[in-house]
Amino acid sequence: MSTQTSPSPSLSLGATTVDCLNVRPGIPPQELSRLQTSILNLKKQKNAVILAHNYQLPEIQDVADFVGDSLGLSYQAAKTTANTIVFCGVHFMAETAKIINPSKKVLLPDLNAECSLSDTCPAEELAEYKRRHPDVYVIAYINCSAKVKAQADIICTSGNSLKIARQAPEDRPIVFLPDENLGQWTMEKTGRQMDIWHGACHVHFIFTSESLQRLKMKHPGAPVVAHPECTRAVRLLADHVCSTEAMLKFCREHPSTTIIVATESGMMHRLRKEIPGKTFIPAPTNSCSCNDCGFMKMNTLEKVEHCLETLTPEISLDPEIQRLAFVPIQRMLEASKA
Numbered sequence: 001m002s003t004q005t006s007p008s009p010s011l012s013l014g015a016t017t018v019d020c021l022n023v024r025p026g027i028p029p030q031e032l033s034r035l036q037t038s039i040l041n042l043k044k045q046k047n048a049v050i051l052a053h054n055y056q057l058p059e060i061q062d063v064a065d066f067v068g069d070s071l072g073l074s075y076q077a078a079k080t081t082a083n084t085i086v087f088c089g090v091h092f093m094a095e096t097a098k099i100i101n102p103s104k105k106v107l108l109p110d111l112n113a114e115c116s117l118s119d120t121c122p123a124e125e126l127a128e129y130k131r132r133h134p135d136v137y138v139i140a141y142i143n144c145s146a147k148v149k150a151q152a153d154i155i156c157t158s159g160n161s162l163k164i165a166r167q168a169p170e171d172r173p174i175v176f177l178p179d180e181n182l183g184q185w186t187m188e189k190t191g192r193q194m195d196i197w198h199g200a201c202h203v204h205f206i207f208t209s210e211s212l213q214r215l216k217m218k219h220p221g222a223p224v225v226a227h228p229e230c231t232r233a234v235r236l237l238a239d240h241v242c243s244t245e246a247m248l249k250f251c252r253e254h255p256s257t258t259i260i261v262a263t264e265s266g267m268m269h270r271l272r273k274e275i276p277g278k279t280f281i282p283a284p285t286n287s288c289s290c291n292d293c294g295f296m297k298m299n300t301l302e303k304v305e306h307c308l309e310t311l312t313p314e315i316s317l318d319p320e321i322q323r324l325a326f327v328p329i330q331r332m333l334e335a336s337k338a
């Protein structure tokens with residue numbers, strides 16, 4: 001069974017962790033829409049911070065204090081001094097912010113913004129798996145519910161899964177959940193043997209090697225950067241496989257001015273904004289030329305404004321689940337500093 005211990009009263013975060021965050025420069029007032037201006041005013045009045053995932057709509061990213069991947073946003077959630085966190089992402093991300101900040105109000109603009117990947121691992125199924133494998137060490141990708149996190153030994157993100165897997169105990173069987181593609185990639189890169197849960201992100205799963213090959217032929221010489229949630233066939237065609245945060249670094253440093261990007265479409269806004277002068281081409285699926293996560297795109301500016309006006313809808317968690325889920329998150333934050 002997992003070796004859960006009582007959580008520390010607060011997370012210990014080194015100063016260097018802030019460096020992984022993307023602190024947003026303000027955008028000129030003349031470029032703000034009425035809604036964006038209203039959101040920024042409300043944010044100040046309510047002492048709130050807006051955290052937005054890289055897959056959020058461009059207009060939401062533009063009013064956020066921080067835009068990043070799950071790992072960067074977890075660090076920011078842990079460090080914020082604001083009373084209220086408006087989490088522009090999906091449900092499990094807002095839950096994570098609440099687990100880290102039990103005394104703060106955590107708001108999710110649309111409570112229906114779930115995640116199809118998270119849904120592939122119901123807490124009851126994991127409990128049953130653990131009953132059958134009592135010694136198993138559970139590495140849970142952050143894209144899972146609080147009830148699943150509460151049963152994990154350690155959490156990981158696509159940005160630190162290799163580091164987390166390499167530090168896993170040698171004398172225990174490991175299960176990686178819920179994303180099979182990230183799990184397989186982690187296993188390939190680290191050589192650690194793991195049982196892999198059968199779950200996948202519907203957004204990354206539908207990129208195909210055929211559609212990517214066709215695009216590569218149109219843009220010879222353009223490197224491909226892909227998220228590890230993509231299938232192995234797609235990953236094999238990529239010049240670099242990494243988290244969305246690491247994509248920024250790769251694209252900034254690569255000498256090519258045209259780069260093919262295989263991840264959710266929201267990432268294009270951030271790449272184009274932060275690396276002007278380069279062309280980013282979204283990798284196509286077999287059926288369309290873009291790849292949106294419908295859950296991520298449920299949050300809108302209108303909902304963010306409503307959220308700040310009413311301070312609802314709020315994330316609430318069972319205190320015991322919150323307490324248990326805190327432990328593997330804290331382990332991840334500590335382990336990823338090592």
Ligand code: SF4
Pocket residue numbers: 055090114115116117118143201202203204264293294295296
């Ligand atoms: S992009 Fe995939 S993993 Fe991310 S929230 Fe959407 S369904 Fe979940």
